[in-house]
Amino acid sequence: MSSANTRNAYFDELFSTEGLLWMGQNTNHIPAHPAVKAAMIASIEASEFNAYAPPLGFEALRAAIVADLGVTGVEAVVTEGGVNALATVCRARCRPGTTLVTTDPTWKWPGLFARQQGAEVIELPIYDAAAGYKLTPEALDRAVDGRTAIIYIVDPNNPLGICYTRAEIEAFSAIARKAGALLVHDCTYRDFADGHYPALKASTENTVVTMSFSKWLGLAGLRIGAFVAAPALAAEIAGFSMGVLGGSVIAQRAALAGLSVKAEWMREVRRINRANQEKIKAAVEALGFAVAVYPSNGNFLVIETLDAGVRPEALVAACKAEGIMIRQGTYHTERFGDRFIKVSTTVPEAWAETFCAKLPALVSTARTLNHVDSQF
Template sequence: MRLFEARNAYFDRLCNTPGLMWLGQNTNHFEPHPTVIQAVIDALQDGSYHAYAPPAGFEELRSLIVEDFGLAHTDACAFVTDGAVEALYNICRRICQPGTDFVTTDPSWAWPMQFAREAGARVVELPIYDAAQNYKLTPAQLQAAVTPQTRVIYLVDPNNPLGTCHTAEEIEAFAAIARSVGAYLIHDATYAQFADGFTPAYPFYPEKTLVTYSFSKWLGLAGMRLGAVISNPDIIEMVAAAPPNNLGSNVLSQRAAIAGLKTKAEWFPTVKARLRRNQAAVAEAVARVPGLSIPVYPSQANLLVIETVAAGIRPEALVAAYQAEGIMIRQGTYHTKTFGDRFVKVSLTVPEAWADAFCEKLPAMVERARTIELPQGLF
């Protein structure tokens, strides 16, 4: 079986597993605000989905996205996409070139690196899995890595999978470094909504900063595929010239997103509170199992990384043990080949019963993992 067929079959099995507890994809499984559901129902009933949406997204949604990031006072504008990953694909294919460098962290999110390589760029990964640097990129580390060939600096902030978040001073320094070599700065802000403090890079370097925005995580629209890129009008003009989809993103998704943004202040603080509760429960459970540890706590994303090395088990074995119990978690090699054998990732914007089931089973799953040979076919 070809790799893409095996990968698709793997996720098809998961999607068709009744009652599966999704603790591995950072998706939000809390019930959405009633207005979000009603917006989708209204769009179905009024038949507005029969027409293509505006190619850059509904104007109301574009304005709400920019406002949500605190950029309404700038010249920034948004281009709505079929998920943030499509925005990253479009960006990378447009600005990455042969003979140039795409600089990012290790670990990070893997797919933009693939997009950059396909466009001919050389990917430079800067290791950040180190307590001595607080598990995040430092300005000195980035400064030492950039050259005149640096075309793109890609920063996932808060980091996926580590959950670290950069300070305003660090973001300003990264922007200055990008400007010094004329590089584009892609600020992947997929998890910004979960951070206690987040600083967008755009105001520091509006000439070449692009912020990618996701509705999969904070609003829970992962399966409805909606995201955006925020940048200055000239860059958005470039992005909009020949996008993967030039007929507008899903009408139902956009109506749901508009409703979610309009009511966000009413309900999202509860989401963050429930997330922090789940993080605390997992941290307590991990502390009771010898050899397990959490390197970054509290995480500023909707996840936690759990190190398994000192417990003497492979991350993949723990993933397989939990899958047998109807719980999906993720092995570290999805994010990093260098450090992936150290940890699993657990997503926690999920019902409390799911998080508690993970915690209750943890000691037994660690013991079961000791008996499992390195499983194959995990993605």
């Protein structure tokens, strides 16, 4: 079986597991807001899915995304998930002889997209408690040169959960402008952070913000995201989109409804997220593990297993056998992946309590596992 088929079978098995606790993909499993469900049902009942959506997204949704971001003089382009936005950006700018500069760890897929276009990927290590698990402007400046096509910053960082300050984002922006590079600020997790500063507020020149409705609104399976940029830049990037017939009509209706109730919705989501993080931190520390960044500015925690003598892959396998999906560190980083697991926290509180209750036995099982199947 090919690696692609093996990977697909792995996730198909997970999806087919009745009652699975999805705690590894940062997806949001808190029951949907009634307004969002009503919008999807109304769209289905009106048979809107029989028609294509506008190629850049419904105008009302595009305007609502920009308003939510709080930046003027820019446009939103709706995409089939945040990952599609990033793939489109990489197609627009990455070429042989160029580089994409990012952190290690980071979200892995933009690096793949850049390599597909022939670009070199430069990963700057940030898994360092002494540096606050952050990229410094000085380190970024040293790595950027005339070859740099894209600087990719996921903020809050997935998986670490750190969040950059306004001063740091402004410094990154200045470095990108000086080099003529495109600063891509992946703001997928911004709604879980306090004081997040989108790079478009620093400058709309050579800057793109990407975002997703998978994490904060829980629409992962509907595949809807967006990128936001100044009009000319948005048009340039949109010219490389493969979604020429528009995104899901039902997903866009859900996203627009979600933005209309966002303040109310996120108050409860953030409460549950922080409560779950607190419970999980106490449970893992009682077993000799450490939480790298707490509280996380995302909807996940990086839990360090190395000093406790537990292999991340073994713990992932033990959890999977008990109907709990968590993630091994190597999904994000080969260099540091043997140090940690990642656990998602926008889940029903009962899921977090189940994970915590089962964890001692799961750790004991993990210590006995010498071989585990491939993980993705």
